[in-house]
Amino acid sequence: MSTQTRRERERAERERAIIAAARDLALAEGWDAVTTRRLAAEIEYSQPVLYSHFRGKDAIMAAVAVEGFAELATALAAARASAADPRQAVADVAAAYTTFAEQRPALYDAMFTLAVDLPFASQDVPTDLARGFAELAEAVRPAAGDDDLEAVTETFWSGLHGLVTLMRGGRLRRADHDRRLAVLVDRFSR
Amino acid sequence: MSTQTRRERERAERERAIIAAARDLALAEGWDAVTTRRLAAEIEYSQPVLYSHFRGKDAIMAAVAVEGFAELATALAAARASAADPRQAVADVAAAYTTFAEQRPALYDAMFTLAVDLPFASQDVPTDLARGFAELAEAVRPAAGDDDLEAVTETFWSGLHGLVTLMRGGRLRRADHDRRLAVLVDRFSR
């Protein structure tokens, strides 16, 4: 029994090491730099070991994304909790969202633009993802009016996502970001 | 002189053939299926010929994207021109935008999510891109209020872009698209 548990523990640790290595490498050099060979070298095992933990590279990226959902949800919750009034809550949550995306671009990509593989059908992802979504929903609730809250939240979210992705793709000038964010916040807080 | 011009003409035709092949292949099977080997086979030349026309695969994708900008601008202009009133113009332009993205996903990706290579620094792209952007701007102008028109337009655009990309990434249910679009249009037309 004891050796059995030890092996399982070591296996779990190695799995976390893979995810951590993938995450660090992606954050430092982007997802293009994350190859199965480099990952294997990083954890000091051979390539095939990766495939005994994950179905493939996409699944590894999905695992990294899962961590991101938890972080984002926490950041949004903190932003909303510290806001003085409802209008400010929308502004703070929006700022927290774009800041998160800007500071962890690789993580954000894994969460929302790449890796359609598993995360949205898995079990623990919806939990953290739903937490983040709920923060957005509570922020915009006062300004939803007669509209369906879910639709308003999803649309607000789309606005944030669009701002972030277009800016990082070089389609929007970074200098005007605050002005655009103010417009979006204004449209969803009155 | 005549042989010279004939050669130049043939070269230009071959270049268009490359772009057309890339476009067709991307629309039919996605950009992952567009490899330099398949492109070469399609135009019935060897691989290196591609590199005498374009710097690399990214440049080919950029050329495809350029065509897309012109099409999108035309679609938006038509939508705005046929709208009965200003409020309807926003709705129609928004619908035209998302329809374009939905019907030509590969083209849309080349334009707005991939290929940061040349298009935004080139010459003819800004023309067609600016045309499309101007259509959006004119549509939302009546509802801009005191806000800077450019900022409002960019934010509206971001909203559309976010809706499109999140939906295609499987993050938003396709069934609720119209409802979300209505929310966005409402927020940018009053």
Next chain:
DNA sequence: CAGTATTCCTAGCGGTGCTAGAGTTCTGGC
């Protein structure tokens, strides 16, 4: 027709994600 310039292709480089099969280590019953 000979020599030159241009065009184009063959072959190959270093890289990718992924996998079959061999080899090694560990486990548990005698």
Next chain:
DNA sequence: GCCAGAACTCTAGCACCGCTAGGAATACTG
């Protein structure tokens, strides 16, 4: 304590990718 069998990990390789050097074939010029 030994040894068959199970569990594990590695080496080597597949088919593919974008891209390029260098030579063969073609077309043009005098």
